[in-house]
Amino acid sequence: MGALAEEYxxxxxxxxxxxxxxxxxxxxxxGILFALGDALKQKMALEETDHHVTRKVFSIFVEQVQNxxxxxxxxxxxxxxxxxxxxxxxxxxGQEGGSFFVVCANMVRLxxxxxxxxxxxHIKSLDREGIKAFYKEKLRxxxxxDSKGASIGLIEIARRASAPIDYDFIExxxxxxxxxxxxxx
Amino acid sequence: xxxxxxxxxxxxxxxxxxxxxxxLRLKGESYPEDVAAFYGPLLTxxxxxxxxxxxxxxxxxxxxxxxxxxxxxALMNLFLMLDKAGAAGNSVSINWRFSEDDDxxxxxxxDFAEDLQHVRFTLCPLPAS
Numbered sequence: 232m233g234a235l236a237e238e239y240x241x242x243x244x245x246x247x248x249x250x251x252x253x254x255x256x257x258x259x260x261x262g263i264l265f266a267l268g269d270a271l272k273q274k275m276a277l278e279e280t281d282h283h284v285t286r287k288v289f290s291i292f293v294e295q296v297q298n299x300x301x302x303x304x305x306x307x308x309x310x311x312x313x314x315x316x317x318x319x320x321x322x323x324x325g326q327e328g329g330s331f332f333v334v335c336a337n338m339v340r341l342x343x344x345x346x347x348x349x350x351x352x353h354i355k356s357l358d359r360e361g362i363k364a365f366y367k368e369k370l371r372x373x374x375x376x377d378s379k380g381a382s383i384g385l386i387e388i389a390r391r392a393s394a395p396i397d398y399d400f401i402e403x404x405x406x407x408x409x410x411x412x413x414x415x416x
Numbered sequence: 417x418x419x420x421x422x423x424x425x426x427x428x429x430x431x432x433x434x435x436x437x438x439x440l441r442l443k444g445e446s447y448p449e450d451v452a453a454f455y456g457p458l459l460t461x462x463x464x465x466x467x468x469x470x471x472x473x474x475x476x477x478x479x480x481x482x483x484x485x486x487x488x489x490a491l492m493n494l495f496l497m498l499d500k501a502g503a504a505g506n507s508v509s510i511n512w513r514f515s516e517d518d519d520x521x522x523x524x525x526x527d528f529a530e531d532l533q534h535v536r537f538t539l540c541p542l543p544a545s
Contacts, residue, residue: 290520293484386485
């Protein structure tokens with residue numbers, strides 16, 4: 232076996248051991264969101280997954296990937312004849328203990344970490360009815376300054392998840408943190 | 417006022433805003449790439465059509481199988497605009513159509529209905545396909 236195949240088989244094996252069905256790492260766009268989401272729905276349909284489950288996985292997937300697109304601190308913008316905005320992040324969908332999970336990760340500015348933690352802890356502290364009420368409250372509110380609606384996306388993730396959402400941060404370098412969010416369905 | 421019609425795409429619903437017949441329709445999935453670009457012109461046109469109007473009857477038929485949280489905000493803005501029109505003396509009906517086995521859409525319909533005071537918001541379960 233060559234070193235190249237060995238290296239990437241090792242990589243694939245690690246993903247498999249974590250139950251990951253598919254994953255993406257790199258610059259994400261709305262086009263990638265659509266293509267991956269479509270493949271996800273097709274795969275779940277082929278496996279005759281309950282359509283209620285498919286729908287919840289898809290919903291969480293969309294909100295998670297749109298969070299990367301809107302909030303990743305690692306991004307490139309420019310003009311190549313048309314304006315382009317790419318945001319870097321990681322997306323993984325898998326199965327663990329009979330449940331599906333969606334994990335997304337991206338860099339955030341250290342200065343945004345505390346506020347994001349507060350939001351997530353608040354959502355985690357709510358029960359089902361509380362989450363539903365908070366969603367309704369946010370729906371009526373004007374969008375927060377400099378936020379394109381993150382709170383409601385996070386609430387939607389919590390609302391569709393079958394267990395409390397799990398999140399973590401690791402500080403990287405001086406000004407950034409690596410943010411992960413995992414939701415089980 | 418010109419009617420607005422858009423065919424459904426994989427990410428955006430069919431739109432049929434028939435102002436001449438006071439009938440609005442949205443049908444399909446809603447997670448457009450740019451929610452503001454999709455819903456903004458619809459809301460602007462509706463706002464202009466409703467301006468100063470009283471004593472009209474207006475129906476919105478809405479049948480969405482999926483919408484993301486950004487679309488939910490846009491829908492809420494649409495409903496609040498219609499609620500305001502109801503308060504201004506118009507007879508506004510919103511028919512919320514969903515598959516009878518779709519708990520998520522049913523709950524969304526109930527949530528929206530609770531927040532609106534001046535429209536008839538009717539939950540319309542459809543036979544599951």
